[in-house]
Amino acid sequence: MTQYFTEERSAEAVNGCMGETTDPRIREVMACLVKHLHAFAKEINLTQAEWQVGIDFLTKTGQICSGERQEFILLSDTLGFSMLVDAINNRRPPGATENTVFGPFHVDGAPIRSMGDTISLDGKGESCLYQGRVIDLDGRPVEGARIDVWSDNADGFYDVQQPEFQPKWNNRGIFATGADGSYSFIGIKPVSYPIPDDGPVGQMLNRLGRHPYRPAHMHYLVTAAGFQKLVTHTFVGDDPYLGSDTVFGVKTSLIAPFEPATNGRTQWQSTFDFVLTPG
Structure with a gap:
């Protein structure tokens, strides 16, 4: 039966046009998207001028994207949508280390280093010993866990943001746990930094009275056979x-101790255990 378009039944008219052979999951996702998009416009009585502003914003967001910059991911992050999708897809049992956003600055192929090695190559920043264990939910050590780590430098930039100034692989490295599940490496105490705010997303944050800063953190990607992949940070x-991370990535359980060091090698030390969930 033909479903003509009316304001009252606008979503039904659009969703009624989908073909019978449409993939079931695509049908479900698109029907829900259309339903909520139309409900949004009706709820706020969206004007044509306002929707044109929205179209211009999305156009400029796409235009600024490049191989090095993904403004749509930035938009998703600052709207809290990336964290919501991450939470839905990484529900974990009590006691397991929580996930958080991956971020745009991970690089594949970082060098494999020996336990205790230094990942900071530019000589900047306050040195910090990172240590702890990778364990399962019962507290047993996980041998052979691969720990991929990365952070900004003392100026708040990742090496890929400053290839002409920072050494390649600065503040990056991959470590593998032994039989006791322990890990250790020397980096720097990270600093807070602003996300790129010279584009449409930055303009949006400014209009909303929001700052562009992320709190200081160390990134971790932990993988081990038989366990779920863990993408997380530890926060200073x-x-x-x-309390106001611009991408909403902070979770209470991920706030780590950063204490004056007693090891005679570094200025700071941070101890944190990663608890993996069976795959």
Whole structure:
């Protein structure tokens, strides 16, 4: 039966046009998207001028994207949508280390280093010993866990943002746990930094009265046979932006201790255990 378009039944008219052979999951996703998009416009009585602003915003967001910059991911992050999708897809049992956003600055192929090695290559920043264990939910050590780590430098930039200034693989490395599941490496105490805010997303944050800063954190990607992949950060506990992370990535369980070091090698030390969930 033909479903003519009316304001009252606009979503039904659009969704009624889908073909009978449409993939069931695509049908479900698109029907729900159309339903909520139309409900949004009706709820706020969206004007044509406002929708044109929205179209212009999305157009400029696409135009600024490049091989090095993904403004749509930035938009998803700052709307909290990336964290919501991450939470839905990484529900974990009590006691397991929580996931958080992957971020745009991971690079495949970082060098494999020996336990205790230094990942900071530019000589900047306050040195920090990172240590702990990778264990399962029962506290047993996980041997052969692969720990991929990366962070910004003391100026708040990742090496890929400053290839002409920073050494390649600065503040990056991959480590593998032994039989006791322990890990250790020397990096720097990370600093807070702003996300790129010179584009449409930055303009949006400004109009909303929001800052562009992320609290200081160290990135981890932990993988091990038989366990779920863990993508997470540890956050510096006294950072002023912990309660207002512009991408909403902070979780209480991921705030780690950063204490004055007693090892005679570094200025700081941070101990954190990663608890993996069976795959």
